[in-house]
Amino acid sequence: MSPDPGESRPRFLVLGGLEIQVAGELTGVRQPKRRALLAALLIRPGRVVPTRSLIRAVWPEGPPTSHRSNLRTHVRALRRLLGPASTVLRTRPPGYALAVEPPDLDAYDFATAVGEGRAAYARGDFPTSIARYEHALGLWRGEAYEEVPRWPELDNEIALLAEQRLIAIENLGDARLSAGLHEEAVADLRALVTVHPLRERLHGQLMVALYRSGRQGDAVDAYHRARTVLAKELGVEPHPELRRLHAAMLRGEV
Known part of the structure; x- marks a missing residue:
């Protein structure tokens, strides 16, 4: 369901506060x-979303008696916000559809740039990989769908996007280390393991960055901090991969 030819194409920004961009205006x-x-509507772009699903999203605590007329009022208000692009919000029994393509979403731009970063890394082009991952992560303005009232389907979408963001952050770390940017990576990785203390891949990257910066003692300390937080929060030992990295550092083989 593509927008009509000649129609002003809207863009929808979901990687932060929910915003609409029409003719360059946010x-x-x-x-x-x-x-x-x-x-x-945006978590199912281009697809008909039944009225009952929209009612559950708008009134997760239970709809009022006048929910159907209220829903029509909210649809009209969204069409006014869309202005010249209002026809992308279409009535399609048994509900409504937002007739936009994936490229009209910043989440699609993020996924595309991540794919380009991954491909560049695979062919050994680390500077391009870094640039594409940095571009992808720069699209985020906060948490996905920030300040949108929550219901289970949206919770699932937010969790998926958050995980994809974390994987992109970790992939960027690998690209920077592969490019030899060890000292430059240390500060960012220290901040990241503070915010995401259960992400063992980030702990491993910090250990490598410290070790290859000539700070072998700090690298060993970083392993022990990771081990302590995993034991305290999850009651587990580090993953075998992190333990192997620690052993390799002690042998001087990193």
Whole structure:
């Protein structure tokens, strides 16, 4: 379901506060229930979303008696926000559809840049890989669908996007280390393991960055901090890969 030819193509920004961009102008969606309605349509772009699903999203605590007329009011308000692009929000029994393509979403731009970063890394082009991952991560303005009222389907989408963001951060770390940017990576990796203390891959990257910067003692300390936090928070030992890295450092083989 593509927008009509000649129609002003809207863009939707979900990697942070929910915003609509039409003809270069950004518009926020101030009313919480309208944010929820738009989010419910955006997590299924181009597909018909049944009215019952939209009602669950807009009123997760249970709908009022007048929910159907209220939903139509919110749909009309979204169309006004879309302005010249209002026809992308279409009535399609048994519900509504947002007739946009994946490229009209910043989440698609993120996924595309991540794919380019991964491909560049695979062919050994580490500078390009770094640039593409940095571009992908630069699209994030906060948490995905920030300040949108939550319901289970949106929770799942937010969790998926958050995991993809973390994997991109970790892939960027690998690209920087492969490019020999060890000292430059240390500060960012220290901050990341503080924010995401259970991500063992980040701990391993910090250990490598410290070791290859000539800070072998700090690298060993970083392993012990990782081991302590994993034991405290999860009651487990580090993954065998992290233990092998620690052993290799002690043998001077990193």
